[in-house]
Amino acid sequence: MPWWYPFGCIAFIIGGILIFLKPEWLWALTEQWKSYAADGPSDFYILSAKIGGVLFAVFGVVALVLPLFLN
Numbered sequence: 001m002p003w004w005y006p007f008g009c010i011a012f013i014i015g016g017i018l019i020f021l022k023p024e025w026l027w028a029l030t031e032q033w034k035s036y037a038a039d040g041p042s043d044f045y046i047l048s049a050k051i052g053g054v055l056f057a058v059f060g061v062v063a064l065v066l067p068l069f070l071n
Contacts, residue, residue: 001067009064016057023049 019026026049027041041049 009060012060016053019053
């Protein structure tokens with residue numbers, strides 16, 4: 001396993017948790033500049049971002065733990 005592998009997994013976990021807790025930040029970075037009339041993210045955007053954040057965090061945990069079981 002490369003030396004950077006655990007850091008990448010931890011980055012996925014932290015990123016997923018951040019997206020889950022603050023989906024408005026993701027919207028502000030990626031979507032806000034596309035519309036002059038948008039006041040904030042829609043409820044559907046917040047829900048889908050939170051689901052995506054959970055999936056990112058779960059992927060990071062699985063990727064971090066999986067090599068322990070494959071050896």
